[in-house]
Amino acid sequence: MFRYYVCVCCLFFLPSLEADARTLAGSTNKVVIVGGDFNYPPYEFLDQEGNPTGYGTELTKEIAAVMGINIEIRLGKWSDMRDAIEKGEIDVLQGIAYSDERAKFYDFSPHYAIINQSVFARDDQSTSINSIEDLKGKEVIVQKNGIMHDLILEQHIKMNLFTVDTHADALRLLASGKHDYAVVANLPGLYLGREFALSNIKPVGQTFAAQRYGFGVKKGNEDLLAKFSEGLAILKNTGRQEAIYEKWFGALEKSQYPWKKVGQTAAILSLLLLITLGGIVVWNRMLKKEVNRRTKELKQQQQQLLQADKMASLGVLVSGVAHEINNPCSLVSMNISILKGVLRDSEEAYDAYYRDHGDFDLGGLPYSRMREKIPYMLEDIATGAQRIRRIVDDLRDFARQGPLDLSEQVDLNLVAEVSIRLVDNTIKQSTFTFSTKLSKSLPKILGNKQKIEQVVINLIVNACQALSSQKEGIKVISYYNEERAMVCLEVQDQGRGIEPDNLSKLNDPFFTTKRDQGGMGLGLSVSSGIVQEHGGTLEYESVLGLGTRAILSLPISVKGEEI
Structure with a gap:
C-alpha cells in the first residue's frame, strides 16, 4: 500500500518538477540587457565604429564572461536609459552614481570608481566655485537626469538650469558663449575638453560631490545584482580589474608629465x-x-x-x-x-x-x-x-625595458580560450574550420597572464593571415611535455607556409613578408621577447603549400619554484 501512495505522489508532482526545470533552464539562457551612457568617456561611450567601449563596458564584458551571463550592451542618451530601466526595457545600468535619494528606487553594487564633479567656466570668468551653493542665481548647464541634475533639484538650489543630453553638449554649449557655467563629472569633462580642443574653457575651483559609481538595478532585482557584484569581486581579486583600469586611466595619469x-x-x-x-x-x-x-x-x-x-x-x-x-x-x-x-x-x-x-x-x-x-x-x-x-x-x-612580473599562476588553457574570444571576428572572417583540442590535465605556470595572451593572439592572427581561403583551417591544441617539463600550445594552420630561409628570421624585429599589406614585423619579435622572459621557447615548423605549426613552450617552474 505504501508503494502505491509513493507512485501516485510521484505521478502527481513530476509534471510540476519538469515545468520548474524548464523555467530554470530558460532563465539561465536569458539575455541580460545592460544599458549605459553613449558619451561618458572614459567610462562608457561609443567608439568611431559605433561599438560600446570604455572602462565600465570592459568590466561588464569580463563579468559576463566569468559569471556565464548572456548580455547585450545598449548605450544611448542617459535620460533614455533611466526611462528604459524604469519601464523594464533594460535590466542593469553599468554605471550609475549613488545617492540616498536614488537608493529608494535602485539597488547598487560595490563601486568600481569614485566620480568627482567639476564646474567648468570660460576663461573670462574669474570666480572660484567650490560647491553647488556658489552657483546660486547663475545660468548653469547640466546633463538631463544626471546625478548633479538630481542633487540640485533635491536641494532646491535657486539657479537657472539648462539641461542637455551629454557632457559633451554641455561643454560645447559653454564654449560657444552660452550661459555661465557647466557642471559635469571631472574626468569625463577633462577628457571631452581635450578631445574636442575646447581651449577657451577650464575647470574652476576644487572638485566636489564625490559619489560612488558602479552597477545599478531597479529595486527587486537583487539576484541579478548579486551576480554582477560577485563578478566584480572576482575581477578585483584576480587583478583583471586593475589591468583594465591601467588600460583606460594609466595614460591619463601619466599625461601630467612635461612630455615636451x-x-x-x-x-x-x-x-x-x-x-x-x-x-x-x-x-x-x-x-x-x-x-x-x-x-x-x-x-x-x-x-x-x-x-x-x-x-x-x-x-x-x-x-x-x-x-x-x-x-x-x-x-x-x-x-x-x-x-x-x-x-x-x-x-x-x-x-x-x-x-x-x-x-x-x-x-x-x-x-x-x-x-x-x-x-x-x-x-x-x-x-x-x-x-x-x-x-x-x-x-x-x-x-619595453625592465623585467616582467612573473608571479601570477597562469592556466594556459584559460589564456587560449580568452585569446580566441578576443579575436573571434578575425577567425570567423578567415576560416570556416577552426577547432581546439585543449588538454584537461594541464599544469599551471608562473608568469604574466596578459603578456602570454598577447603572444597567443599574435600566433592566431598570423595563422589567420596565412590562409589563402576560408576553406583552409586552423587548429589550437595544448598538452604537457613531461620530458621537457613544459606546457605547450600549438597553433596549426593549413595556409601558404613559410620559405625555409625565412623560418630563422621570424623572431627578428622588423622582418615581415607582409610589407605590402602594411606589416611592421614587430608582433613575433615582441612575442619572442615575452616568451624568453618566461624561460620558454617559440618554435616554427612549416612546409610550403601545406601550412605552419607555431609551438609555444613554457616551463612549469620558474626560478626553481615548482607549482
Whole structure:
C-alpha cells in the first residue's frame, strides 16, 4: 500500500518538477540587457565604429564572461536609459552614481570608481566655485537626469538650469558663449575638453560631490545584482580589474608629465646614441675582419654581441620616437570626430544650396563629387590614425625595458580560450574550420597572464593571415611535455607556409613578408621577447603549400619554484 501512495505522489508532482526545470533552464539562457551612457568617456561611450567601449563596458564584458551571463550592451542618451530601466526595457545600468535619494528606487553594487564633479567656466570668468551653493542665481548647464541634475533639484538650489543630453553638449554649449557655467563629472569633462580642443574653457575651483559609481538595478532585482557584484569581486581579486583600469586611466595619469621636455631630451640622447651607434658599427666592421681569422665559436659569440648592442640601441631610440609620434596622432583622432559632426550638420545646407543654385566648387572640386568623397576621406584619415596608433603601441612593446612580473599562476588553457574570444571576428572572417583540442590535465605556470595572451593572439592572427581561403583551417591544441617539463600550445594552420630561409628570421624585429599589406614585423619579435622572459621557447615548423605549426613552450617552474 505504501508503494502505491509513493507512485501516485510521484505521478502527481513530476509534471510540476519538469515545468520548474524548464523555467530554470530558460532563465539561465536569458539575455541580460545592460544599458549605459553613449558619451561618458572614459567610462562608457561609443567608439568611431559605433561599438560600446570604455572602462565600465570592459568590466561588464569580463563579468559576463566569468559569471556565464548572456548580455547585450545598449548605450544611448542617459535620460533614455533611466526611462528604459524604469519601464523594464533594460535590466542593469553599468554605471550609475549613488545617492540616498536614488537608493529608494535602485539597488547598487560595490563601486568600481569614485566620480568627482567639476564646474567648468570660460576663461573670462574669474570666480572660484567650490560647491553647488556658489552657483546660486547663475545660468548653469547640466546633463538631463544626471546625478548633479538630481542633487540640485533635491536641494532646491535657486539657479537657472539648462539641461542637455551629454557632457559633451554641455561643454560645447559653454564654449560657444552660452550661459555661465557647466557642471559635469571631472574626468569625463577633462577628457571631452581635450578631445574636442575646447581651449577657451577650464575647470574652476576644487572638485566636489564625490559619489560612488558602479552597477545599478531597479529595486527587486537583487539576484541579478548579486551576480554582477560577485563578478566584480572576482575581477578585483584576480587583478583583471586593475589591468583594465591601467588600460583606460594609466595614460591619463601619466599625461601630467612635461612630455615636451622629455621629448627634447630624448631627441638629444637619440642623436648621441646614433653617433655612438655609428662608431660601434665602424668598429664592429674592423673587428669582424679579425674575427673571421678566428674559430667558428668566437665568430658566433661576436655575432650575438652585435645583436645585443643593436637591440639595446634600437630599443632606446624607438621608445623616444614612439612618444613623439603618438601626440600628433592623438590630435588627429580627436579632431576627426569633430569634423564628422561638422559634415553631418552642414550637409543639409549644402544640399539645399545645390538644389537651388546648381553645382558649385568645394575645395577646388564640384560639390556633386565632393559630397560622396568627403565621408570616405574622413574615414580614411581615421583609419590611418588608428593604424599609426597600433604601430606606436607595437613599437612601445618592442622597446619595453625592465623585467616582467612573473608571479601570477597562469592556466594556459584559460589564456587560449580568452585569446580566441578576443579575436573571434578575425577567425570567423578567415576560416570556416577552426577547432581546439585543449588538454584537461594541464599544469599551471608562473608568469604574466596578459603578456602570454598577447603572444597567443599574435600566433592566431598570423595563422589567420596565412590562409589563402576560408576553406583552409586552423587548429589550437595544448598538452604537457613531461620530458621537457613544459606546457605547450600549438597553433596549426593549413595556409601558404613559410620559405625555409625565412623560418630563422621570424623572431627578428622588423622582418615581415607582409610589407605590402602594411606589416611592421614587430608582433613575433615582441612575442619572442615575452616568451624568453618566461624561460620558454617559440618554435616554427612549416612546409610550403601545406601550412605552419607555431609551438609555444613554457616551463612549469620558474626560478626553481615548482607549482
